[in-house]
Amino acid sequence: MRAIALITCLFLSACGDDTRPPLIANEIVIAAPMPGSRISAGYMSFSNSTDVPISITRVTSPDFGAVEIHESLLEDGVAKMRRVEKLTVPANSSVSLQRGGKHLMLMRPSDALDMVSLSFYSDHTLLLSVNTPITKAGD
Numbered sequence: 001m002r003a004i005a006l007i008t009c010l011f012l013s014a015c016g017d018d019t020r021p022p023l024i025a026n027e028i029v030i031a032a033p034m035p036g037s038r039i040s041a042g043y044m045s046f047s048n049s050t051d052v053p054i055s056i057t058r059v060t061s062p063d064f065g066a067v068e069i070h071e072s073l074l075e076d077g078v079a080k081m082r083r084v085e086k087l088t089v090p091a092n093s094s095v096s097l098q099r100g101g102k103h104l105m106l107m108r109p110s111d112a113l114d115m116v117s118l119s120f121y122s123d124h125t126l127l128l129s130v131n132t133p134i135t136k137a138g139d
């Protein structure tokens with residue numbers, strides 16, 4: 001177990017005085033699905049405090065059947081969205097998911113959703129876990 005703890009420690013940026021995690025999320029808004037809808041969107045800002053780019057390739061949640069990163073775009077004047085395979089947060093920089101741009105697409109919610117747990121991975125490495133209340137329409 002000790003070896004595993006050490007490896008985790010190295011990944012989480014040295015474990016020295018700098019206790020800041022490599023990747024943090026703030027300004028998190030997870031919209032509640034509209035009545036009758038089985039889909040909703042999430043927005044947030046990711047900050048990378050390391051000297052290397054960090055790529056999010058997978059998002060999981062026990063509260064949804066599937067979570068994807070999407071990008072909204074205009075194609076021939078028609079608003080569409082497509083799946084993004086990888087969201088890269090540049091070194092010492094941040095990236096925002098926001099309305100009309102990149103967003104989380106949250107599909108097939110479980111019933112009576114109040115809190116949402118999300119885990120962000122780079123391939124198989126867990127980068128960040130987030131627990132946040134859902135934002136009801138009108139909040």
Ligand SMILES: [Cu+2]
Pocket residue numbers: 070071081103104105
């Ligand atoms: Cu979408």
